[in-house]
Amino acid sequence: MYTLYWEYMAGSIVVQATLELLDADYRMRYVDMEASEHLSPDFLKLNPAGRIPALDLPNGTTIGETAAIVTILGESHPEEPVAPQPGEPDRAAFLYWLNVMSTAGYVTSSRVGHPERFARDDTAITQVKEQADRDFAGFFRLMNKTIAGDVFFLERGLTALDFYLTMLSEWISDREALLRGLPRLRDLCAAVRETPAYRTALVTHRIPSLDATG
Known part of the structure; x- marks a missing residue:
């Protein structure tokens, strides 16, 4: 299961949409940035950059940055049209x-x-x-x-x-x-x-x- 750390109207929009398109098994964990929860010690252990979104992968790794996340999701689900795969012309x-x-x-x-x-x-x-x-x-x-x-x-x-x-x-x-x-x-x-x-x-x-x- 994936875990998406998100905030309202943040970059996590594109990650959730991608997870939905993949029909992936995921859960959401809200991070209140106005309350500085993204800077808390617990969150910084997951994402030292202190940014939203972040995504826990099924293998236990946590990755941040929306562009990196959707690239990984595309490579992890090559059967779905999320992203061109390595070697494809586009x-x-x-x-x-x-x-x-x-x-x-x-x-x-x-x-x-x-x-x-x-x-x-x-x-x-x-x-x-x-x-x-x-x-x-x-x-x-x-x-x-x-x-x-x-x-x-x-x-x-x-x-x-x-x-x-x-x-x-x-x-x-x-x-x-x-x-x-x-x-x-x-x-x-x-x-x-x-x-x-x-x-x-x-x-x-x-x-x-x-x-x-x-």
Whole structure:
């Protein structure tokens, strides 16, 4: 059994969606980052980087970092279409764009969602947020041009890349406005949101206060 350590609207979205697509046997363990549980001695024994998500593998190993996790899951379940396998022609493209998403995309999303972590005074925080929104929009324009499949990112069809890219889109400041101008990305995200695996993950990760306010 896998154990997924998760937080609301975190990178654990893509890991849960991948586990769901694999029909894997897994359980969830919530880590309250606002209460600094990710920095507790017990959690740091599992993931010394103190980051979410982390995943306990069936062999007892714990691995962190979303890109590493989905790569391992793909290799552990070669019969499922999560990721191209070593030796397949689109394996290099998968790894390349997965790392672009996890660096250029995910890191920028942190500045979008938490600019206060990157500056000290209100003026600087505002500037960080404005620049982050511009950088995030540029990242998604690149993704829109790079989509190779009819709907999904790779020509082969649905993979973990599509979960990752759609997850990143959840963190756009004005999601609908941006997607209106990026039709290929809009269609990809809409298709992914219709998959049972991603829907399950998004329901799990939705912040409870959003459910209360609608």
